[in-house]
Amino acid sequence: MAIESGQVIAVPIPAEHAANGDQIQRAIDQAIREAADQNIIGKNATPFLLKRVNELTAGKSLQANIALVKNNAKIGSDIARILADRRHATVGRSVHQSRAASDMRPVGTCENVHPMARAMTSKMEGPLMVIGGCAVDMTATIAPINAPIGHSSYPGRLARTLGGVGCNIARTVRQCGIPTALVSVIGMDPNGQWANEELKRTDIQTCDMDMAPDASTAIYNAIHAPDGQLHVAVADMHIFDEMSPEKVVAAIRRARPSLVCFDGNIPASCMRALAVECATAKIPAVFEPTSIPKSLKILQDPHILGSGGIRYITPNHYELEALDEAIFGKMRPVCGIAHVPALLHRYAQQAVRLTQKIPNAVVKLGEQGVLYARAGDSFVGALLAGIAVHGPANMDVLVDIAQRAAIATLASEHAVSSQITPHLLKPSK
Numbered sequence: 001m002a003i004e005s006g007q008v009i010a011v012p013i014p015a016e017h018a019a020n021g022d023q024i025q026r027a028i029d030q031a032i033r034e035a036a037d038q039n040i041i042g043k044n045a046t047p048f049l050l051k052r053v054n055e056l057t058a059g060k061s062l063q064a065n066i067a068l069v070k071n072n073a074k075i076g077s078d079i080a081r082i083l084a085d086r087r088h089a090t091v092g093r094s095v096h097q098s099r100a101a102s103d104m105r106p107v108g109t110c111e112n113v114h115p116m117a118r119a120m121t122s123k124m125e126g127p128l129m130v131i132g133g134c135a136v137d138m139t140a141t142i143a144p145i146n147a148p149i150g151h152s153s154y155p156g157r158l159a160r161t162l163g164g165v166g167c168n169i170a171r172t173v174r175q176c177g178i179p180t181a182l183v184s185v186i187g188m189d190p191n192g193q194w195a196n197e198e199l200k201r202t203d204i205q206t207c208d209m210d211m212a213p214d215a216s217t218a219i220y221n222a223i224h225a226p227d228g229q230l231h232v233a234v235a236d237m238h239i240f241d242e243m244s245p246e247k248v249v250a251a252i253r254r255a256r257p258s259l260v261c262f263d264g265n266i267p268a269s270c271m272r273a274l275a276v277e278c279a280t281a282k283i284p285a286v287f288e289p290t291s292i293p294k295s296l297k298i299l300q301d302p303h304i305l306g307s308g309g310i311r312y313i314t315p316n317h318y319e320l321e322a323l324d325e326a327i328f329g330k331m332r333p334v335c336g337i338a339h340v341p342a343l344l345h346r347y348a349q350q351a352v353r354l355t356q357k358i359p360n361a362v363v364k365l366g367e368q369g370v371l372y373a374r375a376g377d378s379f380v381g382a383l384l385a386g387i388a389v390h391g392p393a394n395m396d397v398l399v400d401i402a403q404r405a406a407i408a409t410l411a412s413e414h415a416v417s418s419q420i421t422p423h424l425l426k427p428s429k
Helices: 021-037 041-057 060-087 116-122 164-174 191-200 236-241 245-255 270-282 292-298 301-308 317-328 342-354 376-390 395-410
Strands: 128-131 134-144 156-163 181-185 185-187 210-212 219-224 230-236 260-265 285-288 310-313
Touching: 021 041, 041 060, 116 191, 116 285, 128 164, 128 245, 128 270, 134 191, 156 191, 164 181, 164 191, 164 210, 164 260, 164 285, 164 376, 181 245, 185 191, 185 236, 191 395, 210 236, 245 270, 260 270, 260 376, 270 292, 270 301, 285 376, 292 301, 292 317, 376 395
Parallel strands: 128 181, 128 260, 134 219, 185 210, 260 285, 285 310
Antiparallel strands: 134 156, 219 230
16 A cells, blocks of 8 residues: 555443453453364454354353444544544634634734734724635756756756745735735645645634645746746646635635735636625725736626726736737727826726726736736735725825835745835835
8 A cells, every 4th residue: 555654543342341351351362272273274263263252251252342343433433524524624723723722813813913013004994815826836946057958857956935826915915914814725735734834834814724635735836947037837726726606705704804805816706706795895805817817717707897896906017918908809009198108108008998897907017117926926915015004095105115025025035025024014205
């Protein structure tokens, strides 16, 4: 079976049948001697021993064996039930169920909030909730070489980090000192266990996360050239199809968040349920598109946009163009928008059109600005933290906060820079 470790569980004879233990043991010893004397071996030994011990104990050994079988079945079923409960429970309820009640952090509390953030968020009605991808990032960087990268193996460095768009956004918000809840799904595989341990270090509320017993934890596996540029990547994100609309709605109703952010990793069915619930509960929802194909999920069901629950969207310019064409078709650019730099003419027009569907569009310019790779997640997370603290009115202040967070991560080797702290929420001017 290739099992390298395991556990042995010894099940005793129930106490009410254990009193005859010495008599039964003497009978067993006698039966073994008789079997040896009569040269009874192999497949004939067990039936002989059982029959002879039963005769010598006047049936008491049979009663004890029946009681032992029943006790085995009882303890085995108890173990199976507990394991099943762990498999289907949430991360917070299954993995942490042995922790003391005082050590649990239910969704909606403001424990361990930075003093500065506590003062600024005292009017928040609930935590900020992020619903989206939690993944393990496997990054390989090829060592400097004097030849083109071809079909071969190369020396280099490999790193495993906690990632996923939703998780990165949640970590940024939490590092800003804002109470944060993450709703996602990980597997019960080694990567999932590792991700769960890493999440514990973040102080993010995870009681509405699921562990899927039959799915692999999402993995983003990237290979970078020696200069750091992405060479190729493989993203296995199938596990997010396991997320259910019912659980998403239940999480929102339980936490009563002040703001909900969701990324493009979750299924369209969850997007619909989330948007309708947020519209009904008057909770602003923020959509981080994640990629061009995933950005178009919000068009798969008319209720996603039609509910009016999504109040903000944070696309990059590629996602903005894809959404604009999908919603409005190919349109000729309109020239002469006052006070808008030439570079922004096209994007400004597309963003204005998009606000017919989602009132607030914050567009990231990728390589034409300061953002690349995972710095965009820090931008969105800090933007959300800024909205939670300062409100949505002063967008200049919010974007400045978000840009400073993105710059911090841009200068870091981590998915979320450790330099992102509650002090970031102070306006720079």
